[in-house]
Amino acid sequence: MKTAACTVAKGRPREFDVDEALTAALRIFWSKGYEGASLTDLTEAMGITRPSLYAAFGNKEALFCKALDLYEREKLCYIGRALEAPTARGVAEALLRGALERQRDTSDPKGCMGVINSVACGVEAESIREEVLKRGESAKRAIVARFERARTEGDLPGTADPEGLTAYIIALIQGIALQGGSGATCADLERLVQTSLAMWPAR
Amino acid sequence: MKTAACTVAKGRPREFDVDEALTAALRIFWSKGYEGASLTDLTEAMGITRPSLYAAFGNKEALFCKALDLYEREKLCYIGRALEAPTARGVAEALLRGALERQRDTSDPKGCMGVINSVACGVEAESIREEVLKRGESAKRAIVARFERARTEGDLPGTADPEGLTAYIIALIQGIALQGGSGATCADLERLVQTSLAMWPAR
């Protein structure tokens, strides 16, 4: 039972910053996917050696999960904020614009960490896939709940289908990430968002 | 310069059917992706040995491209048919329903061959990625042209943005494939299509 930065460590202090290393690892996983990121790629980007990586993070899979935590915390926070919008349309607009901004950020890799790693690759990555899908599922439930609330508030018509609307908006977000990672320009993505918003009724 | 099945071959005849083997290879690439599909996976599914594979198809990359041809020819033909629908809305509906049917077919792998292989993995697969993206781009241009025609025909308002509409409908198709490959049920996907169609104006 140890608390962070409680006392000075006993042995030789580590020569790298764990958070910086994790940020570097995230960039690699983000741009290459779990299986495409080799330990050589990771250690080179993190500036540490293999034993240091294993001592600090466990193994490749544990490192990926910690990087995924960081990704959700720093890059997907727009989702939580979007759900606070007053209307269902506001939620949808905030989600789409948030996804667009993510692709516009030129300092980050293109595409979406979750989308990249949710497609099946080797069997070894099955647990990774499940981990990614699990998190996506929880995000989906949050959006469904928000749209259900909108319906009870009369913000959405009683005939609206919260599950369908959620799958629809998630499909658009996935499309933004996929096309953003496939060479689409910012102008292309803006047109996509613009068109999507024009479709949503009751402006 | 040889024509297919013109004369009897000279040497020892091959003991497997090339088309059947290619179909089996397609299933493997489809469900595991290019990098996730090992030669062991492929040869086992195709029922042939490694040298036979290399003699008949060249190498792994050439085999993938031939499998991709087969995929487009047999599984993506709904796109070409959809473009023949009389109205823009009919085109959109045919595209969405076609994508839905693809995910409903339980005898085929889930997800979309193109989507799976358009996300970056290792560096070795860069040429594969480009090949897949190239084909997606040509499909996109065909849809754009169809929507532009619809606008000149007065079927779409003059304010409509064919590029934006195309990116929008492709995003939805990608979302259908992605969610279909991530455990969504058929009912889920039907709701997604239903919601998407409800959004498209001028029913």
Next chain:
DNA sequence: AGGGTTATATACCGCTCGTTATGAAAACCG
């Protein structure tokens, strides 16, 4: 100063990858 503990650097492990060299087997020709 000296023992205990932890991080570092180097080198290596077994395994799987895509690809190919090798030789035997099966068809045709003459």
Next chain:
DNA sequence: CGGTTTTCATAACGAGCGGTATATAACCCT
């Protein structure tokens, strides 16, 4: 039948993979 050509089966190649054994270096405590 021998000669030619093509395919088949076995086994191996070098390279890269994720993960680790070993030994050295740097810190704390007494």
